[in-house]
Amino acid sequence: MxxxxxxxxxxxxxxxxxxxxxxxxxxxxEGIHLIGLAFSVGLLFFVDLRLLGLFLPNISVSALLHPxxxxxxxxxxxxxxxxxxxxxxxxxxxxxxxVFFYKLIFIVLAGVNALWFELKWGKxxxxxxxxxxxxxxxxxxxxxxxxxxxxxxxxxxxIPYLNYK
Amino acid sequence: MSVLxxxxxxxxxxxxxxxxxxxxxxxxxxxxxxxxxxxxxxxxVTLVSLRLAGLSGLREQSLVDIAQxxxxxxxVGLGLLxxxxxxxxxxxxxxxxxxxxxxAKFLFLxxxxxxxxxxxxxxxxxxxxxxxxxxxxxxxxxxxxxxxAFSARFIGFV
Numbered sequence: 001m002x003x004x005x006x007x008x009x010x011x012x013x014x015x016x017x018x019x020x021x022x023x024x025x026x027x028x029x030e031g032i033h034l035i036g037l038a039f040s041v042g043l044l045f046f047v048d049l050r051l052l053g054l055f056l057p058n059i060s061v062s063a064l065l066h067p068x069x070x071x072x073x074x075x076x077x078x079x080x081x082x083x084x085x086x087x088x089x090x091x092x093x094x095x096x097x098x099v100f101f102y103k104l105i106f107i108v109l110a111g112v113n114a115l116w117f118e119l120k121w122g123k124x125x126x127x128x129x130x131x132x133x134x135x136x137x138x139x140x141x142x143x144x145x146x147x148x149x150x151x152x153x154x155x156x157x158x159i160p161y162l163n164y165k
Numbered sequence: 166m167s168v169l170x171x172x173x174x175x176x177x178x179x180x181x182x183x184x185x186x187x188x189x190x191x192x193x194x195x196x197x198x199x200x201x202x203x204x205x206x207x208x209x210v211t212l213v214s215l216r217l218a219g220l221s222g223l224r225e226q227s228l229v230d231i232a233q234x235x236x237x238x239x240x241v242g243l244g245l246l247x248x249x250x251x252x253x254x255x256x257x258x259x260x261x262x263x264x265x266x267x268x269a270k271f272l273f274l275x276x277x278x279x280x281x282x283x284x285x286x287x288x289x290x291x292x293x294x295x296x297x298x299x300x301x302x303x304x305x306x307x308x309x310x311x312x313x314a315f316s317a318r319f320i321g322f323v
Contacts, residue, residue, distance in 0.1 A: 023322070027318055027319050027321075027322040030318055031314070031315040031318045031319070034203075034315075035314065035315075037204070038203075038204060038207035038208060038211055038314070039211055041204065041208075042204055042207050042212075043208060043211060043212060045204070045208050046209075046212055055234060056226075056231065056234050059230075063225065064223075064226075066222050067215070067222025067223040068212075068223075071215070153197075153200065153201070157193070157196060157197050157200050161189060161192075161193040161196070
């Protein structure tokens with residue numbers, strides 16, 4: 001089965017059809033996708049700015065990261081689930097868009113960046129977090145995360161525009 | 166002049182016709198700026214609300230510091246929203262007139278801004294406000310801003 005055939009299968013599925021045809025379901029799912037973004041990318045935004053030293057430099061990184069981490073991860077899951085639903089609802093159209101694949105690539109790269117940060121720096125956060133100016137690669141990780149998630153938002157927002165063409 | 170007439174005048178203005186005559190990606194740019202603006206408001210409001218509600222871990226941090234260092238994001242975000250919103254609105258002003266989600270959005274926005282400059286501003290200027298009042302404010306501002314975002318999302322669907 002090709003990717004396009006798979007997308008058509010999703011599109012024609014009961015779930016895909018009912019999401020697309022319901023007056024309320026689609027915008028509600030989209031609204032939840034947006035709220036999920038505010039909590040995941042929105043809160044991550046401040047962690048990234050902290051890593052760059054641009055936000056609350058007097059607060060330690062873990063003091064910000066620890067309480068926010070479960071919220072960021074939890075709402076990221078919400079964003080992903082609603083994102084999958086939005087995809088299913090118009091799969092056979094979205095699968096044809098380059099921008100959709102760019103978005104996926106940016107998400108994967110952002111994920112790799114976050115994983116690398118967690119494994120390399122997250123474990124011994126107490127060694128470096130109290131320095132006013134954080135290690136260069138920690139700052140890079142924050143900057144890259146900020147950049148990649150912005151690209152995810154931009155490419156995501158472009159999907160309906162290129163879709164309705 | 167009625168509001169509908171005003172909207173008609175706006176839509177037939179030269180600027181409006183210029184914006185409306187552009188490629189649809191031109192409109193997408195304003196939509197992008199619009200969503201960046203929204204994220205710039207929702208993120209700090211979320212962070213400060215979590216602090217106000219007394220999220221464990223965040224509670225040890227200074228409320229005043231967090232609120233002050235995020236305030237500029239909110240105003241920049243609002244500026245971007247107004248700027249891009251005007252360009253989204255004017256080419257199709259009369260389409261928005263009968264749209265109930267459009268009016269709901271501005272009602273929620275007005276209330277959110279009033280609460281922001283009164284209750285929110287007052288409570289975030291003191292280090293340890295009454296917990297109940299703080300939680301009420303946190304819940305209220307989150308509800309209002311999410312209602313703005315949600316009703317805005319509905320504009321395109323009703």
